[in-house]
Amino acid sequence: MALEIAVVGTRGIPANYGGFETFAQELSKRLVARGHKVTVYGRNHYIERGVVSFEGVSIRRLPAVRHKYFDTVSNTFLAISDAIFRSYDIMLICNAANAFLSWIPRLRGQRVVLNVDGIERRRKKWNWLGKEFYRLSERMAVHFPNEIVTDAETIRSYYLDRYHRSSYFIPYGAEVGKAQTQAILQKLGIDPEGYLVFVSRLEPENNAHLVIRAYLESGLKLPLIVVGDAPYSGVYIAELQELARSGNVLMPGAIYGEAYRELLSHSLCYLHGTEVGGSHPALIEAMGAGTVVIANDTRENREVLGRGGILCSFEEVEVLAELMKRVADQRSSFEACIDLAQERVRKRYNWEAVTDQYEDLFYALTR
Numbered sequence: 001m002a003l004e005i006a007v008v009g010t011r012g013i014p015a016n017y018g019g020f021e022t023f024a025q026e027l028s029k030r031l032v033a034r035g036h037k038v039t040v041y042g043r044n045h046y047i048e049r050g051v052v053s054f055e056g057v058s059i060r061r062l063p064a065v066r067h068k069y070f071d072t073v074s075n076t077f078l079a080i081s082d083a084i085f086r087s088y089d090i091m092l093i094c095n096a097a098n099a100f101l102s103w104i105p106r107l108r109g110q111r112v113v114l115n116v117d118g119i120e121r122r123r124k125k126w127n128w129l130g131k132e133f134y135r136l137s138e139r140m141a142v143h144f145p146n147e148i149v150t151d152a153e154t155i156r157s158y159y160l161d162r163y164h165r166s167s168y169f170i171p172y173g174a175e176v177g178k179a180q181t182q183a184i185l186q187k188l189g190i191d192p193e194g195y196l197v198f199v200s201r202l203e204p205e206n207n208a209h210l211v212i213r214a215y216l217e218s219g220l221k222l223p224l225i226v227v228g229d230a231p232y233s234g235v236y237i238a239e240l241q242e243l244a245r246s247g248n249v250l251m252p253g254a255i256y257g258e259a260y261r262e263l264l265s266h267s268l269c270y271l272h273g274t275e276v277g278g279s280h281p282a283l284i285e286a287m288g289a290g291t292v293v294i295a296n297d298t299r300e301n302r303e304v305l306g307r308g309g310i311l312c313s314f315e316e317v318e319v320l321a322e323l324m325k326r327v328a329d330q331r332s333s334f335e336a337c338i339d340l341a342q343e344r345v346r347k348r349y350n351w352e353a354v355t356d357q358y359e360d361l362f363y364a365l366t367r
Contacts, residue, residue, distance in 0.1 A: 003037070003362055004037045004087055004088045004090075005038045005088060006040075006041065006090070006092070007038065007094070008094070009072065009076045009095045010040065010042060010095075011047075012024075012059060012061070013028065013047075013057065014257075015256060018201055019282070020094045020095065020115075020117070021046075022281050023115075023172055024040050025054070027351075027354065028040050028057040029055040029056065032056040033056070038056075039059070039060055040058070040060075041059075041060045041075070041083070042062070042075075043061070043062065043063070043064045043075045044061050044063050060082065069130060072097050073098060076093070076095075076097075076101055080093075080104050083110075084104060084105050084107075088110055089110065089111065089366050090112075090366065092115065093112060093114045095117055096116040096138060099138075099140040099141040100137065103144040106144075106146065111146050113362070113365070114149070115148075116141050116167075117277065117278055118277030118278040119134075119138075119276065120134040120137075122205075122276045123276050124205045125205070125232075138162075139163070146365055148167045148168070149168045149169075150168070150169055150170075150278065151171050151172055152304070153169055153303055154278070154303055155167075170354060170358060171279045171284075172284055173349050173352075173354040174281070174289075174345050174351070175285075175288050175351070176345050176346055177289075178265035179265040181258065183258075184262045184263055185262060192266040193266065193267070193331065194222055194268065195222055197263050197269075198211045199264070199282045199286070201230045202226075202230045204236055205275050206273050206274050207274070207275065207314045208226055208273065209240060209243060210273060210320070211224070211273050212243050213243070214318075215249065215324060218321040222248070222268060222328060223248045225267075226244065227254065229254040260285075261289060265291065268328060270293050271324075279300065279349075280300075280301070283295060283301060284345060287341035287344060287349075290338055292334045293308065293341060294311075294327070295311055296313065297313050305344075306341075308338075308342075308343075308344045310327075310337070
């Protein structure tokens, strides 16, 4: 049975920002390939004018209030207001911030699934009001949608322990294998396995500043490529740029698609600094791409990485610096970690298996 599905709460596809956008893109195109009709709602300032479809997925562009605190919820409100007058069977809403809107489609008989992501109120970028809003959103998330999805066992346990609400644990996915092309390396003037790479939204809790400090302390001459951007982090990004001037640090901004895979695949190692959130797509993608992974030691990152990489506290800058030097000097000794990481992605973070789980959930709700 073919379903009509709306995906709201992301910036839209083709993915050009972060994890939710990659998730929306990868899931929706696979659902379409299985015969379902899928529409992804997005924001005017992230989707080019005139783009109405992507690999069979319909795209609807709507405005948003371009403000740190209203960008997401304003666009989601408009998307839901549009979607409730259409024939969708399922509405997949991304981000716990949108929980307060998730009851509206149910009034029209549409089934609502909310992917809550991580524990957003712990992010440093939010002031006390933002943190309280996310705290309230967590409470609404356990009551308003038909079902909630958590992308990490750690987050699933959090909702179960704190709110006594069970959820569907469905992680993100990634491809396994190295990119064969190297066009972005040539563009940036770097050599295969001749650079370190950090990928993330450039926000304080993702710890780009600690990575740059550790790199500078390591004394390595190989370049560090800091990939990412963030729309409301101008002050922090300026601080990173000032810090980066002390060494061979390149900050090319956000990079997506095949160029992004090339950067991961051919790097000496990938550095993952997040301290908040669930399963981070960038970490899983790096594991699948076949590079050495050094990740900040959090419960969520530990869950994803397993024995497929190196964990350390990024607050311990000296230790992180030593690890960078060790990987640069002895990369061949980490081949076993690379193999374990790729096998872990094949077994636990396969996009087709992820799609299976969402499809099963959608069918269960519409029977």
